[in-house]
Amino acid sequence: MKTFILSVAALATSASLAMAQDVVRLGTEGAYPPWNFINDSGEVDGFERELGDELCTRAELTCEWVTNDWDSIIPNLVSGNYDVIIAGMSITDERDEVIDFTQNYTPPDPSAYLAMDEGLDLEGAVIAAQTGTIQAAFIADKGWTLVEFATPEETIAAVRNGEADAVLADKSYLAPIAAEEDALMLLSQEEEIGGGVGLGVRESDTELKETLDAAIQSMKDDGSLNEMITKWEVATTF
CATH class of the missing domain: 3.40.190.10 (Periplasmic binding protein-like II)
Incomplete structure (x- = not known):
């Protein structure tokens, strides 16, 4: 991953909580099946589309999908072009210096x-x-x-x-x-690389992170997350 140098001013610009917005925007790449891809109707599809929609339902959030090239997906989260990264992004210490992660929603995929x-x-x-x-x-x-x-x-x-x-x-x-x-x-x-895949959020959006963490945990607890992982064959189950 590239190192992104963020100024205090840039962080301040994006400090408003996504939870205060009417719509939470989910950013994905749309080019990495079966995790995320664009289907024949031109819509985001795949494991993460189904997962993201379910998390938004459980969290009672109104969400919309945004696509972004992978190489700028973190800078555009920080700058406010969307509020959440859901793009098969592995949790790493280097990325965690720039953004925050929820708990993982898949174990590490080989x-x-x-x-x-x-x-x-x-x-x-x-x-x-x-x-x-x-x-x-x-x-x-x-x-x-x-x-x-x-x-x-x-x-x-x-x-x-x-x-x-x-x-x-x-x-x-x-x-x-x-x-x-x-x-x-x-x-x-x-x-075996990385610590599993999680949702990326801005470091200022603690309330949104906690809400999404709770939704992920509820899917782990009732077994629906493992069912979804098995359906899409994206990783081993928890």
């Missing part, structure tokens, strides 16, 4: 490698990852050769055209692609 050669030597390979992800940071920390792309689709294309030898991403994203394309396969090696 990260997997997608390649065209099952015998690939990862240490000597060129590995693609989406910019600003935990996977990109992992590859960089390992000292391996990393190429970054703005969208997940571009990382897959890089393997297809030989620009990269493999992609590292959430297994739930890569598995359907491997199942559909004979030339692409998941490698046996997987990585």
Whole structure:
């Protein structure tokens, strides 16, 4: 993830609580199935659409959906373009320095490698990852050769055209692609990265965070969150 330097003035501008608004705006990428994607009707769909709608119902919030490119999704939350990030974002210490997170709504999803050669030597390979992800940071920390792309689709294309030898991403994203394309396969090696996925909110929006935390906990308590995770196959259950 990029480091975002935020001035006190910028934080003050976004200090008003989203709970005081008539509408709470949910920001997502819309390009990472099955977590979030745009369906044939042009609407946000996927696990996080269903989850977000249910959380808003339980919290008695009126919500609307906003899409935003991944590489600017945190700055645009802080600047007030929306009030919540719900975009498959793993909870990390670095991100938590800039925004706040709710409790996780999925456990950590294994990260997997997608390649065209099952015998690939990862240490000597060129590995693609989406910019600003935990996977990109992992590859960089390992000292391996990393190429970054703005969208997940571009990382897959890089393997297809030989620009990269493999992609590292959430297994739930890569598995359907491997199942559909004979030339692409998941490698046996997987990585456990991050602390699960949570909702991102501005650090000033403590009331909104507490309300959403309570809604997530209620779904954990009644088993409906595990049912939703299983339906969309995004992670292991709690």
